[in-house]
Amino acid sequence: MTPLVRRLLILWVAIWLASFLLGLFDVPLADWFALSPGALFDGEITALPGLVLYAFVHEPNSILHLLFNAWILAFAGPEVERLWPQRRFLRFLTVVVISGALVHLMLAALIPSAFRVPVIGGSGFVLACLAAMTALYPHLRINLFLIQVRLLPVFLVLVALDLLRMTAFLAGKGGPVAADVHLAGAAAGWAWAGGFARFGPLRRWSEKRQARRQDRQARRTAHKESELNRILDKINDHGMPSLTKKERQFLERRSRQMRSRD
Numbered sequence: 001m002t003p004l005v006r007r008l009l010i011l012w013v014a015i016w017l018a019s020f021l022l023g024l025f026d027v028p029l030a031d032w033f034a035l036s037p038g039a040l041f042d043g044e045i046t047a048l049p050g051l052v053l054y055a056f057v058h059e060p061n062s063i064l065h066l067l068f069n070a071w072i073l074a075f076a077g078p079e080v081e082r083l084w085p086q087r088r089f090l091r092f093l094t095v096v097v098i099s100g101a102l103v104h105l106m107l108a109a110l111i112p113s114a115f116r117v118p119v120i121g122g123s124g125f126v127l128a129c130l131a132a133m134t135a136l137y138p139h140l141r142i143n144l145f146l147i148q149v150r151l152l153p154v155f156l157v158l159v160a161l162d163l164l165r166m167t168a169f170l171a172g173k174g175g176p177v178a179a180d181v182h183l184a185g186a187a188a189g190w191a192w193a194g195g196f197a198r199f200g201p202l203r204r205w206s207e208k209r210q211a212r213r214q215d216r217q218a219r220r221t222a223h224k225e226s227e228l229n230r231i232l233d234k235i236n237d238h239g240m241p242s243l244t245k246k247e248r249q250f251l252e253r254r255s256r257q258m259r260s261r262d
Contacts, residue, residue, distance in 0.1 A: 005077035019060035033057035034118040037108035076129040100124035103184035124185030135195030
């Protein structure tokens with residue numbers, strides 16, 4: 001288990017326990033952490049922390065919400081943190097959580113009857129981690145209930161379920177699951193890991209762009225080597241005093257680059 005994932009899991013459990021125990025005394029801790037479109041649209045400043053804090057609190061009356069998210073985070077989170085450690089992982093977390101909040105607020109403004117409901121839970125971030133891992137290792141085989149399956153189909157099934165839930169929301173039959181936040185997290189994680197460039201219509205464009213970048217780099221390298229050889233020949237024929245200021249600067253830059261490689 002990686003450090004930040006471990007701390008996030010501990011934080012989730014601690015907040016869930018606090019919200020459960022305080023709920024016994026009718027103290028709505030989960031409501032204070034929730035992303036509440038209604039309160040935000042009404043200008044309630046106390047609702048602003050919910051733009052981020054909603055991802056750290058889970059349904060206090062059922063531990064299944066927490067357990068499912070913790071299970072997936074414990075699986076996918078460490079690999080994502082190893083790929084993008086420390087601040088990069090925190091930046092990933094922040095971008096995903098805020099993206100999910102903004103998508104939910106946008107939908108709440110456009111379709112208030114379906115989406116102007118409070119949201120809690122870290123499912124969006126969990127799906128972002130799973131999406132990033134899937135984009136990087138789509139053919140990875142995992143053990144799921146004693147059966148070995150590839151990661152990509154598992155991820156696609158979860159996305160399909162959320163798309164069905166979104167359809168139900170749009171039809172006015174929505175349930176307690178914030179499918180829009182889930183899908184926003186999945187899209188953010190997929191994009192962060194370059195999934196849109198590796199798969200689908202953007203793949204060919206990405207490959208061409210990468211080939212052009214490599215070609216430019218090769219031409220620049222060849223030009224620098226040619227210039228270096230020219231200057232060395234000049235030194236060999238006429239000595240160091242024959243070099244221009246620009247040629248001396250070029251040699252100094254090349255020397256610094258060589259030392260940095262060593």
